[in-house]
Amino acid sequence: MKQIDRREFLKRFGAAAAVVGASAALESCTGGAGTKVAADAVLGSATSGEKPIGEMTYRLNQKGEKVSLLGYGMMRLPTVPGGSTRPDGNDIDQERVNELVDYAIAHGVNYFDTSPAYCKGHSEEATGIALHRHPRESYYVATKLSNFAPQTWSREASQQMFRNSLKFLQVDYVDYLLLHAIGQGGMDNFNSRYMNNGILDWLVEQKEKGLIRNLGFSFHGDVEVFDTMLKWMDEGKYHWDFVQIQMNYVDWKHAKEQNRRNVNAEYLYGELAKRNIPVVIMEPLLGGRLTKMPVHIVNNLHQRDSRGSVASWAFRFCGTYPGVMTALSGMTYMEHLQDNLRTFCPLEPLTDDDLAYLEEIAQLYLKYPIVPCNDCKYCMPCPYGLDIPSILLHYNKMVNEGTVPNNLQDPEYQRLRKQYLISYDRAVPSVRQADHCISCGMCRPHCPQNIRIPYELHRIAERVEELRRNVLQ
Amino acid sequence: MAIVFWLCITVLFLDLTGATRLWFGWMAKIQFLPAVLAANVGVTVLWVVVTMLIGRIYCSVICPLGVMQDGMIHVADWVHRLRTKKKIGLYHFWAPRWTHWMRLAILAVLCVGIVVGGGFVVQWLAPYSSYGRIATSIFRPVALWVNDILADAAAERDSFAFWHVTWTQFDLALLVTSAVTLAILIVSTIVGGRFYCNNICPVGTVLGLLGRRAVMRIHIDADKCVKCGLCEHKCKSMAIDSKRCFVDNSRCIDCFNCLEVCHKDAISFGKIKASATTTKDEKVTVDATRRTMLTTAVTLAAASQLKAVDKVTDGGLAVIEDKKRYERQTPICPPGALSLKNLQQHCTGCQLCVSACPNGVLHPSTGLLHYLQPTMSYEVNHCRPECHACSDVCPAGAILPLGKTHEEKMQRKSSLKIGRAVWVRENCLPVAMEERCGNCATHCPTGAITMVPLGEDSGPNALRVPSVDDERCIGCGACEHLCPVRPFSAIHVEGIEVQREI
Numbered sequence: 014m015k016q017i018d019r020r021e022f023l024k025r026f027g028a029a030a031a032v033v034g035a036s037a038a039l040e041s042c043t044g045g046a047g048t049k050v051a052a053d054a055v056l057g058s059a060t061s062g063e064k065p066i067g068e069m070t071y072r073l074n075q076k077g078e079k080v081s082l083l084g085y086g087m088m089r090l091p092t093v094p095g096g097s098t099r100p101d102g103n104d105i106d107q108e109r110v111n112e113l114v115d116y117a118i119a120h121g122v123n124y125f126d127t128s129p130a131y132c133k134g135h136s137e138e139a140t141g142i143a144l145h146r147h148p149r150e151s152y153y154v155a156t157k158l159s160n161f162a163p164q165t166w167s168r169e170a171s172q173q174m175f176r177n178s179l180k181f182l183q184v185d186y187v188d189y190l191l192l193h194a195i196g197q198g199g200m201d202n203f204n205s206r207y208m209n210n211g212i213l214d215w216l217v218e219q220k221e222k223g224l225i226r227n228l229g230f231s232f233h234g235d236v237e238v239f240d241t242m243l244k245w246m247d248e249g250k251y252h253w254d255f256v257q258i259q260m261n262y263v264d265w266k267h268a269k270e271q272n273r274r275n276v277n278a279e280y281l282y283g284e285l286a287k288r289n290i291p292v293v294i295m296e297p298l299l300g301g302r303l304t305k306m307p308v309h310i311v312n313n314l315h316q317r318d319s320r321g322s323v324a325s326w327a328f329r330f331c332g333t334y335p336g337v338m339t340a341l342s343g344m345t346y347m348e349h350l351q352d353n354l355r356t357f358c359p360l361e362p363l364t365d366d367d368l369a370y371l372e373e374i375a376q377l378y379l380k381y382p383i384v385p386c387n388d389c390k391y392c393m394p395c396p397y398g399l400d401i402p403s404i405l406l407h408y409n410k411m412v413n414e415g416t417v418p419n420n421l422q423d424p425e426y427q428r429l430r431k432q433y434l435i436s437y438d439r440a441v442p443s444v445r446q447a448d449h450c451i452s453c454g455m456c457r458p459h460c461p462q463n464i465r466i467p468y469e470l471h472r473i474a475e476r477v478e479e480l481r482r483n484v485l486q
Numbered sequence: 487m488a489i490v491f492w493l494c495i496t497v498l499f500l501d502l503t504g505a506t507r508l509w510f511g512w513m514a515k516i517q518f519l520p521a522v523l524a525a526n527v528g529v530t531v532l533w534v535v536v537t538m539l540i541g542r543i544y545c546s547v548i549c550p551l552g553v554m555q556d557g558m559i560h561v562a563d564w565v566h567r568l569r570t571k572k573k574i575g576l577y578h579f580w581a582p583r584w585t586h587w588m589r590l591a592i593l594a595v596l597c598v599g600i601v602v603g604g605g606f607v608v609q610w611l612a613p614y615s616s617y618g619r620i621a622t623s624i625f626r627p628v629a630l631w632v633n634d635i636l637a638d639a640a641a642e643r644d645s646f647a648f649w650h651v652t653w654t655q656f657d658l659a660l661l662v663t664s665a666v667t668l669a670i671l672i673v674s675t676i677v678g679g680r681f682y683c684n685n686i687c688p689v690g691t692v693l694g695l696l697g698r699r700a701v702m703r704i705h706i707d708a709d710k711c712v713k714c715g716l717c718e719h720k721c722k723s724m725a726i727d728s729k730r731c732f733v734d735n736s737r738c739i740d741c742f743n744c745l746e747v748c749h750k751d752a753i754s755f756g757k758i759k760a761s762a763t764t765t766k767d768e769k770v771t772v773d774a775t776r777r778t779m780l781t782t783a784v785t786l787a788a789a790s791q792l793k794a795v796d797k798v799t800d801g802g803l804a805v806i807e808d809k810k811r812y813e814r815q816t817p818i819c820p821p822g823a824l825s826l827k828n829l830q831q832h833c834t835g836c837q838l839c840v841s842a843c844p845n846g847v848l849h850p851s852t853g854l855l856h857y858l859q860p861t862m863s864y865e866v867n868h869c870r871p872e873c874h875a876c877s878d879v880c881p882a883g884a885i886l887p888l889g890k891t892h893e894e895k896m897q898r899k900s901s902l903k904i905g906r907a908v909w910v911r912e913n914c915l916p917v918a919m920e921e922r923c924g925n926c927a928t929h930c931p932t933g934a935i936t937m938v939p940l941g942e943d944s945g946p947n948a949l950r951v952p953s954v955d956d957e958r959c960i961g962c963g964a965c966e967h968l969c970p971v972r973p974f975s976a977i978h979v980e981g982i983e984v985q986r987e988i
Contacts, residue, residue: 102802134799390801397970398806435649439641443867444806451915451925451970471928478929482872 064320066351069121070360072338074227074291075254080153080339082332083357084124084293085117087140088131088389089343103135107142113350114143120354123152124339126293127182128193129174130159130391137181145183154182155189155293157231158216160206161459168210175219189293190216190225191257194391195242196234198458203238213251227254231295233461236276243284255338256285257293259461261303262330262371263378264296271385272463282334291338294331298342300387303327307381307413310374317370324349325356330371332360383409384469385462392456392466400445401456401466407440408473418480430480437477447474488546492553498879499621499841500629514838514881517614518544518689523600523832524883534696541697541704545683545690545739551617551671552683552739558675559722575719575747577679579727581734589684589691596688600831609835609858613687614881616667618836619858623657623664626841652846652866659852660837679722684737694736702757704738704745706731710752717744717753809865810973818862818905818961818981820848821869822877822885825984826856833859833884839876845869847963848876859884862904864963864979871900871931871962900931903988905961905979907934907954913976916940916949926952926965926977932988934958935965935977952977957988 071079090105091113097104114125127140137156144152156178160171178187192213195203207213219225230253232239245251259268260278268275285292298304304324306314314323321329331340344350363371386405395401411417411433418429437446452467460466494510515521521529533544545552566576592611599607609615636648674681683690697703706717708731718728721744725737744753816826820839823829835858840848845867850858860876862869874895877885888895888902907926915923917940927935934957937950952965954977961979969975 130800132800133802393800394802394804396804398804400803432646435646438650445803448929448968449925449970451923453921453923481870 064355066120066354067358069354069358070332071121072291072335074338075289076227078153080124080291081122081357082337082339082360083122083328083353084126084155084339084341085114085122086295086341086343087125087127087136089345090132090136090139091345101135102133103138105132105135105139107139110139111143111146113344113347114140115146116347117344117350117354118147118151120358122354124155124189124341125152126155126189126341128157128159129178129181130157130161130193137178141182141184149184153188154184155191156182156187157191157193158207158212159193160212161193163205166205166210168212168215171206171210171212172215175216179224186224186226189227189229189255190220192216192230194233194461195230196232196236196238197461199235200238200241217251229253229255229257229293231257231293232281233259234274234276234463236280239276239281239284243288246288246290253290255291255293257295257341258282258285259296260292260294260331260337261297261299261327263299263303263375265330265375266372267375267379270379274463282336286334286336289336292334292336293338294340296387297331297340298324298327299385300343300389302383302385302387302409305410305413306378308415310377313374313377321356322352324352326371326374328353328356329361329363330368332357333362333368381412383412385464387462389461391459391461396453396455397449397451398445399447399449399470400441401470403441403445404447404470404473405464407437411436430483434477434480447471447477450474488553488556491547492550495550495617496621496625499618499838500626501841511879513548514614514836514879516548517881518548518693519608519612520614520834520836520882523608523834524881526883533693537693537696538700540702541700541735541738541740542690542693543740544693545680546741549613549617549683549689550621551613551687552680554617554620555671555675555680555682556722556741558672559679562676563722574716575721577719577721577724578715579718579721580678580724581684581727581737585685589686589688589694592686593688593691609833611686611688612834612836613683613689615834615836616664618838618841619660619664620668622837622841623661624668627653652844657850657852660850660858663858679724680737680739681724683739684723684725697738698734698736700735702755703735704733704740704753704755706733707752707754710750712750712752714749716747716749720744720747807972809975811863811865812974812978814863814978814980816981816983817851817853817856818963818979819985820860820862820876820885821874821899821902821904821985822880822888823904823985824886826981827983829859829884830856831884832882834882835859836881838879838881839885842875842879844873844875862963862981864966864975866967868963868967869904869961872896874899898987900960901987902985903960903982904985905959905963905981906956907959907961907965907977908980909952909954909977910974911951911976913971913974914951915971915976916951918971920949922947922949923970924950924952925968925970929964929968930959931962931964932958932960934960960988 070082072082074080091109092104093106125140125144127136129137131137132139140154144154158171158175160166160174165171165174175190179185192207195207216225216228220228230242232242242251242253242256246253258278258281260282264275264278266277266279268277282292304322304327306323311323314321314326318326328340328342331337342349342353344353384405386402386409388402388406390402392401416429416432418426418433420426423429447470450467450470452471454467456466491513494506495513497506498510498514515524515526516529516532518530518533520526521533537544546556547553563576567573596607596611599611630651630653633648634650637650640646640648671682680690684694706726706728711728711731713728713731715728718726722741723734723737723739725734726732726744727734740755742755745755819826819829833856835850837850837858837860839860840850847862847864847867847869848860849863851861852858874888877887877895880886888898911917915921924937927937934955935952936955938953940949940951943949961982963979965977966975966979969977
């Protein structure tokens with residue numbers, strides 16, 4: 014054991030040294046290629062139980078440019094422990110963001126996806142700072158027109174939002190621009206955001222001017238909107254250079270099962286592949302839910318592939334489909350990034366046998382009463398101060414660990430009850446707990462997973478109240 | 487043994503889990519004054535008999551305030567010996583006549599206080615309560631603070647051995663009262679040892695009168711005594727006059743320091759023949775004792791608005807304004823208190839219930855008539871249906887037990903009306919903001935609140951406001967606690983004069 018620990022330590026130490034070296038080299042503008050090899054050499058030489066990082070797998074966009082199959086999602090950026098000290102409430106740990114971006118670029122990642130709404134509105138700025146330290150041609154940046162709030166529906170406000178994106182990202186042009194999360198609120202909402210104010214036509218103009226290189230949309234929810242977009246393309250009304258959809262081995266066949274307002278990824282992908290539209294994948298891990306699986310499933314996956322992580326299965330599923338241009342992952346920690354790089358450098362596609370196996374896993378997973386929250390925080394801030402994602406994630410955690418106290422006769426009941434209540438109070442301060450929800454419904458239209466948030470919160474509040482009273486049947 | 491008792495009682499006040507109540511709860515119940523107020527005849531008689539047999543052993547073993555003073559005396563004595571570099575103690579005989587009258591006067595004031603029902607006199611004078619206040623407001627925050635550190639450490643290690651508990655609400659009046667008491671005690675112990683116990687404490691006075699002629703007591707053999715004065719200086723009660731070989735047994739608290747210190751074996755503890763001379767004073771004291779007992783017997787027989795945050799970006803938490811305490815027309819009494827009057831008459835303000843409340847709804851009152859007696863408020867939580875901690879711990883009969891078993895208590899609790907909910911129309915969300923709500927009705931445990939249409943419209947999307955059925959409301963405060971309106975909830979609980987079953 015000791016030897017392995019020491020080896021592991023040396024490996025980490027070496028990797029960290031390589032990162033420092035890489036960023037130093039990049040800052041002095043000597044180019045990333047040489048340092049990348051050096052970093053690989055360190056990682057590659059220290060073979061442990063894990064797969065070494067090799068060459069990144071690339072896919073082509075409609076222009077024939079090489080895009081890394083692993084894309085960096087800038088929605089779950091690392092934050093400073095203890096919260097923000099800045100007056101604007103920005104709590105992003107910029108130093109760590111820079112390190113992560115440097116490491117990703119050194120290992121071939123070249124697609125970065127952000128939005129004006131992410132991280133309380135500070136993601137674009139942080140992304141801009143990190144990317145600006147690299148040559149403009151070494152990365153592609155994607156951002157969105159996130160005009161969700163009615164006060165941003167006016168033509169001027171939406172235009173201003175796009176101009177702000179250029180400013181915060183410190184670029185003259187955006188590589189990929191998306192209409193953000195269309196489908197939520199149906200065609201009415203889509204028309205209010207992009208058609209009635211003429212913004213979609215204005216964006217096409219910006220594309221002709223070269224300020225936008227690829228125009229596309231991300232989709233959640235009402236399938237009518239998705240179908241209309243593709244119909245417009247077939248009719249030659251608008252051209253989509255790429256489309257971003259939610260795809261993973263659970264949503265492939267079972268999205269509709271979980272919520273009838275969702276659409277199965279198999280259908281969405283099929284329609285796009287038919288038209289040769291490159292697919293960008295979001296939520297390949299369902300906000301980490303496909304790594305934080307019930308213990309039983311985790312063991313099952315490890316039994317089948319002892320070298321791959323739980324997450325690697327979900328990414329290999331996405332990469333197996335050739336129409337996929339890039340799969341986005343919001344990597345908060347260096348371990349996540351390294352683990353994903355091992356999966357994507359290079360990507361080993363799944364066999365038909367593997368795909369059938371994952372379908373079984375998906376069916377097994379759906380038997381657990383998990384709330385499908387991906388911790389995207391679109392529902393936040395709740396006007397009444399509730400911490401919605403933390404409440405749902407705590408509940409999921411207890412389900413995954415199998416520690417939800419159910420039966421008063423269970424000899425373990427009292428211990429589980431205590432554990433549940435204490436961990437709930439630790440995860441969510443009492444003034445932000447589920448029993449404070451008044452069902453105002455403000456959160457509901459914002460949830461890309463169409464979770465009936467007030468309903469779930471009331472269910473959880475009732476369960477907690479039962480536990481507190483110790484009267485669970 | 488004294489230290490064990492003191493530690494256990496202190497733990498009772500500092501306990502954050504409520505577990506020790508089962509083991510040490512009885513220690514609070516054997517305290518003399520609370521037992522008298524609770525009409526606990528057994529305990530009262532026990533101490534009367536014990537004191538008449540062997541003297542004021544109660545004061546040196548059971549009383550937590552006394553034991554705490556012993557600790558201070560120990561330190562004072564140690565410092566004194568270090569400074570003087572002699573082995574002679576700090577104190578000397580001091581029992582002027584007027585102090586005797588003073589303590590009788592204080593006892594009389596207490597008796598009048600009990601009869602008239604001015605709880606606040608009792609609070610100031612009861613030794614156990616003074617200790618309880620000090621433990622609650624000075625020792626407990628330290629324990630909570632240590633617990634918070636441990637809980638943070640436990641959370642990091644994913645352990646469930648420690649967890650954060652609701653802090654007892656900060657109360658300035660309580661802290662000031664306790665700090666003043668503690669300061670007085672520190673000074674009085676340095677100057678006069680058990681000065682407080684022998685000149686002020688009414689329990690000390692009563693037991694002193696009983697113990698003065700106890701069957702077994704300290705006696706100095708004048709033949710053996712060399713009048714060295716060692717015992718006099720060592721006596722923390724300042725009860726020994728070595729020159730006269732005299733022991734004031736009304737002040738002696740059975741600490742037996744004098745026995746240890748005497749070289750000549752002149753001091754003994756045992757059965758003594760009644761002294762031949764009966765002075766006039768003694769007659770008076772006997773009278774006073776009888777009067778006290780009579781009085782006691784008589785007493786026993788009588789027995790703003792929330793602004794919705796604009797959502798433009800994702801994430802972040804809305805700022806939550808703290809709720810503010812309502813000035814209630816009638817205070818809410820803890821369930822089991824029966825009535826405001828009963829609470830006022832029996833409560834000695836020891837704060838044990840305040841310490842025991844796991845939900846932080848009890849806090850000491852600041853009103854003059856019920857100074858430091860517990861009252862309720864629902865800013866941080868409500869009076870939870872499964873909890874009956876305050877009635878379990880109360881030693882004074884101010885909050886009576888709700889039943890024998892947990893089930894019985896829970897059942898009684900859910901039907902015991904301690905207050906009534908009052909709706910404040912202009913604060914309510916549907917009225918002020920035209921926002922649909924109904925959280926009070928959702929969480930009302932007795933179903934006393936129904937949401938009724940505000941206007942003409944009575945469809946499913948109509949604005950609805952709470953209608954409270956006063957007959958079903960028990961005043962638990964779930965509605966007030968969970969009302970989204972801050973800092974003053976749109977529905978709050980008013981106390982009622984007499985608690986009753988619904």
